[in-house]
Amino acid sequence: MSLINVGDIQLAYADTGVGLPVVLLHGYPFNRSMWNEQVSALSNSFRVITPDLRGLGESEAASGPATMNRMAQDVAMLLDHLEIPRAVIGGLSMGGYVAIAFYKLFPSRVRALVLADTRAQADTEEGKQTRHQQAEKALAEGMAGIADGMLAKLLTPDTVSKRPELVRRVRDMMLKTKPEGAAGALLGMAERDNNTPLLSQISCPTLILVGHDDSITPVQDSEKMHREIAGSRLVVLENAAHVSNLERTEQFNEELLRFLNDSAS
Numbered sequence: 001m002s003l004i005n006v007g008d009i010q011l012a013y014a015d016t017g018v019g020l021p022v023v024l025l026h027g028y029p030f031n032r033s034m035w036n037e038q039v040s041a042l043s044n045s046f047r048v049i050t051p052d053l054r055g056l057g058e059s060e061a062a063s064g065p066a067t068m069n070r071m072a073q074d075v076a077m078l079l080d081h082l083e084i085p086r087a088v089i090g091g092l093s094m095g096g097y098v099a100i101a102f103y104k105l106f107p108s109r110v111r112a113l114v115l116a117d118t119r120a121q122a123d124t125e126e127g128k129q130t131r132h133q134q135a136e137k138a139l140a141e142g143m144a145g146i147a148d149g150m151l152a153k154l155l156t157p158d159t160v161s162k163r164p165e166l167v168r169r170v171r172d173m174m175l176k177t178k179p180e181g182a183a184g185a186l187l188g189m190a191e192r193d194n195n196t197p198l199l200s201q202i203s204c205p206t207l208i209l210v211g212h213d214d215s216i217t218p219v220q221d222s223e224k225m226h227r228e229i230a231g232s233r234l235v236v237l238e239n240a241a242h243v244s245n246l247e248r249t250e251q252f253n254e255e256l257l258r259f260l261n262d263s264a265s
């Protein structure tokens with residue numbers, strides 16, 4: 001693990017392998033370890049950079065909302081530090097919101113996009129209110145209630161009943177999250193822009209992946225992005241919910257590698 005100063009906080013990241021740089025941005029309330037299997041699969045042929053987004057994992061939290069634009073700027077500073085002008089930018093869920101924000105802010109730095117279990121639209125008013133309540137809950141009670149409330153949406157019922165080690169891993173990742181970091185991310189997600197109008201301007205190769213049973217960012221959201229982003233490829237992963245990279249690791253990695261080899265190199 002390495003650290004860089006991005007102005008107000010220290011950002012933690014890992015930089016593994018050599019080749020075309022591929023940045024993978026984790027979801028909420030997770031950390032870069034959710035990409036361990038992708039780092040292993042890709043790093044023989046690619047340089048894989050996995051930051052802990054601000055406030056999460058081993059990165060420090062700042063006070064106030066950790067906006068998607070700010071997280072995208074952190075990624076840009078990390079790439080500057082690593083002397084990488086252009087990279088493939090991929091993200092799952094909140095990581096996807098940050099990847100889209102990165103494209104909006106720095107389009108010429110994006111070699112290709114990977115958008116997994118994510119969406120372009122902003123939260124509804126009701127969704128924003130729920131984020132604020134969850135942020136207060138995290139700060140007042142810690143992460144256990146949030147983790148237990150989210151688990152059933154993150155994984156399919158089949159995974160929950162048959163893969164206890166994966167359930168434990170996902171739950172532990174959430175329990176390790178700092179409440180102030182979770183609160184910052186929630187408030188940041190609540191403030192995020194509606195980036196739907198940007199989709200038709202995306203001109204780089206784009207891979208869209210989604211779990212068939214994802215109820216947080218449903219398949220329809222990915223279909224919409226696929227319709228709007230010219231030339232994009234959409235893959236729906238069966239028997240997967242929201243953290244499709246963990247539930248269908250083999251197929252997720254196969255699709256990612258095929259995309260990187262075909263479109264992005």
Ligand code: MLT
Pocket residue numbers: 026027028029092093094095189216242
């Ligand atoms: C995530 O997995 O990053 C979050 O569930 C996304 C969200 O709550 O919108």
